[in-house]
Amino acid sequence: MSLLSYETSQTMLSLLHVNSSRSQNVPLSASLGRVLSEDIIAKHNDPEFPTASMDGYAVMHSDLELGKIAVVGYNPAGSDEQRTIKSTECIKTFTGSMMPHGADTLIQIENVTLEDGAIIINESVPKGSSVRPIGEGYRAGDVLIQKGTKIGFAEIGVMAALNHVMVKVALKPRVAVISTGSEILDLGEHSDNPSQIRSSNNYTLAALFEQAGAEVIQLGTVGDDKSLIMQTFQDALLSADIVVSTGGVSVGDYDFVKDIVPRIGAEVLFKGVAIKPGKHILVAQKEDKFILSLPGFAYSSTVTAILYVLPLIAKMLGKESAYRMVAAKLSEEFKKRSRLTEFTACNVVVEDGEYFINFKDKKVGSSAILTNMLNECALMISGEDDGDLQEGTFVNVILIQNF
Numbered sequence: 001m002s003l004l005s006y007e008t009s010q011t012m013l014s015l016l017h018v019n020s021s022r023s024q025n026v027p028l029s030a031s032l033g034r035v036l037s038e039d040i041i042a043k044h045n046d047p048e049f050p051t052a053s054m055d056g057y058a059v060m061h062s063d064l065e066l067g068k069i070a071v072v073g074y075n076p077a078g079s080d081e082q083r084t085i086k087s088t089e090c091i092k093t094f095t096g097s098m099m100p101h102g103a104d105t106l107i108q109i110e111n112v113t114l115e116d117g118a119i120i121i122n123e124s125v126p127k128g129s130s131v132r133p134i135g136e137g138y139r140a141g142d143v144l145i146q147k148g149t150k151i152g153f154a155e156i157g158v159m160a161a162l163n164h165v166m167v168k169v170a171l172k173p174r175v176a177v178i179s180t181g182s183e184i185l186d187l188g189e190h191s192d193n194p195s196q197i198r199s200s201n202n203y204t205l206a207a208l209f210e211q212a213g214a215e216v217i218q219l220g221t222v223g224d225d226k227s228l229i230m231q232t233f234q235d236a237l238l239s240a241d242i243v244v245s246t247g248g249v250s251v252g253d254y255d256f257v258k259d260i261v262p263r264i265g266a267e268v269l270f271k272g273v274a275i276k277p278g279k280h281i282l283v284a285q286k287e288d289k290f291i292l293s294l295p296g297f298a299y300s301s302t303v304t305a306i307l308y309v310l311p312l313i314a315k316m317l318g319k320e321s322a323y324r325m326v327a328a329k330l331s332e333e334f335k336k337r338s339r340l341t342e343f344t345a346c347n348v349v350v351e352d353g354e355y356f357i358n359f360k361d362k363k364v365g366s367s368a369i370l371t372n373m374l375n376e377c378a379l380m381i382s383g384e385d386d387g388d389l390q391e392g393t394f395v396n397v398i399l400i401q402n403f
């Protein structure tokens with residue numbers, strides 16, 4: 001089996017034409033976790049007028065040295081104060097109120113004593129104190145949130161402040177997930193044979209894809225039955241943009257998936273990449289839909305889903321990248337196990353802004369060990385040409401806690 005290099009496979013993936021222009025309008029309150037399809041641009045300054053940021057008295061700063069200033073009005077938040085204060089006058093003004101015309105400073109209540117309709121200045125404040133200047137937060141025309149951003153709580157708040165009742169977001173790519181294998185049991189299914197194992201792949205992948213912004217079509221488990229697998233793939237292609245299967249891509253007598261994919265009219269773009277785990281991965285295309293058949297092992301299918309499915313989802317959503325990759329320093333020696341590009345589960349620690357990785361409590365073994373991905377896990381990449389790596393070596397690491 002001739003294997004494509006990891007780099008070539010990623011280049012091929014990045015060159016695939018993917019429809020990234022499908023969008024819909026949703027209410028702001030339903031937009032959490034969706035991906036913006038438009039830039040969010042400030043339509044006004046924040047604030048639009050100088051605004052008090054404390055409760056106190058709006059004054060001309062030069063009057064503070066007088067020691068006593070007459071209170072000529074009352075300006076609660078939300079009122080449209082029209083008066084212009086003159087020297088020797090102040091207006092009681094509250095947090096969030098527009099500053100009255102003529103005033104340049106707010107002296108807070110704690111700094112004065114009220115006496116016979118005037119304030120006595122006990123402690124002065126600098127000019128401009130407790131006044132939010134025009135455009136303190138942003139200026140009209142500023143791009144506040146970029147297209148392709150995943151919407152979180154801060155984005156929701158900023159868009160609410162801009163009165164975005166509806167938000168234009170990318171349509172969620174539809175990803176069908178199928179687990180194949182006669183030995184696997186779906187959740188809750190009765191086990192009558194000790195060789196059966198519980199299917200985790202379809203649940204891991206569904207969660208991963210949902211976290212990445214996709215709508216998942218969960219198709220459960222299918223036994224090693226050629227016609228059933230074929231029918232399931234064909235049905236999945238009717239509604240999904242991406243069909244992801246696990247199992248059945250290796251060289252065993254019951255590994256049917258790799259033979260079925262070309263038979264349903266899909267073009268195999270590549271099969272076999274020099275990576276560990278995941279070397280049997282198959283990527284195919286049928287018209288504008290994609291099929292990714294991943295190896296059955298739990299760790300292999302999860303890693304290959306991150307490396308090959310997430311970039312397609314990200315592209316369909318109009319996101320710039322699928323995941324964050326950072327340079328990190330090895331806190332301990334790393335033993336390279338193969339001549340392939342390896343993706344090794346590691347712990348990531350941030351110290352003084354620098355990333356460090358170690359392998360504490362990570363088990364070395366087959367590609368079945370999904371528990372290695374628990375906790376603050378990241379994926380360390382060691383290249384085809386790398387040998388053992390010494391402590392202190394810089395390596396690339398894919399951060400996988402948040403997609």
Ligand SMILES: Nc1nc2c(c(=O)[nH]1)N[C@H]1C(S)=C(S)[C@@H](COP(=O)(O)OP(=O)(O)OC[C@H]3O[C@@H](n4cnc5c(N)ncnc54)[C@H](O)[C@@H]3O)O[C@H]1N2
Nearest residue numbers: 179181199200201202247248249250255295296297298300
């Ligand atoms: N003679 C060779 N044997 C194998 C090779 C090889 O090159 N020559 N490659 C090995 C590698 S590497 C991998 S990876 C696996 C890939 O095999 P398949 O993709 O065909 O997967 P299966 O054989 O169906 O399953 C492998 C393993 O994973 C378990 N599994 C399957 N589905 C699930 C699921 N939904 N949830 C959890 N675990 C699952 C399955 O029980 C097997 O233990 O092939 C090696 N063999």
Ligand code: MOO
Nearest residue numbers: 277278279300367
């Ligand atoms: O290539 Mo397999 O995915 O190592 O276990």
